Amino acid sequence: MPLEIHIQKDVGPQNTGAVTVRLTGSLDTVTAPELERQLAPVLSGPIKDLVFDLAQLKFISSAGLRVFSAARKQLKGRGGQASFVNMQPQILEVFEIMKSLPGVAIFKDVTELDRYLAARQRSHNE
């Protein structure tokens, strides 16, 4: 099972400045290095909010968790955050292991996430 990676800057009406990464397929020992490679230029920019949309992610192992954790660490260093949305139950169960880490936020769906990001942007602007 391969991994498809789509990276997109938020261009919605809220324009929160977040970058969304949509993953489809399997994030495992073979595919995790490719995600790490594609995230490197994104993380070297000024972004603070990175959103992983996992609606189509079917499988994840600790190799994938480590990529997420490294991204979270970089973002946290600049006051940012990694958010995870639309997780299927089996993916959420794997996430139990790292969901308590600082700089990680999990949202049920995009509506919940958008509300959070909008509030976060308002607090940055104040």
Add this chain to the structure above:
Amino acid sequence: MILELQATPEEVMRAVETLRAFGRERQVAEKDLFGLALALEECGSNIVNHALQRDARRKFRVVIEHTGTAVTIELRDRGPEFDPTQVRAVETATGEEAQRPGGWGLQLVRRFMDEIRYRREADENVLRLTKRLVRTKGQE
């Protein structure tokens, strides 16, 4: 089913795909298959990355069995002796993953498998993972 695999990540995932096909042919529930695939990925990756140091000339073996009420996965490698059942659970409350073999991977294996047994047999590490199967309505 017996698989002879080279010590590469691609071979680990080939074993995982074979396990999925094996399970689906035997109507193993997808929830159980997910946990089995995860455990095989984690333990296979530990062998490739730590025991055999990603040396593609070296091989390890995976045996998959279905007993009707459980699936077992046995992994055999000729790396240095390493008993994952003796690795203490990583304390994630403090935040970061330990940099020792296994780390989060072993925690996941413990979470998704019902039984993990290790033995050293001659010069081989033998790790046996067991998952008792969920009974679906049609199987009752």
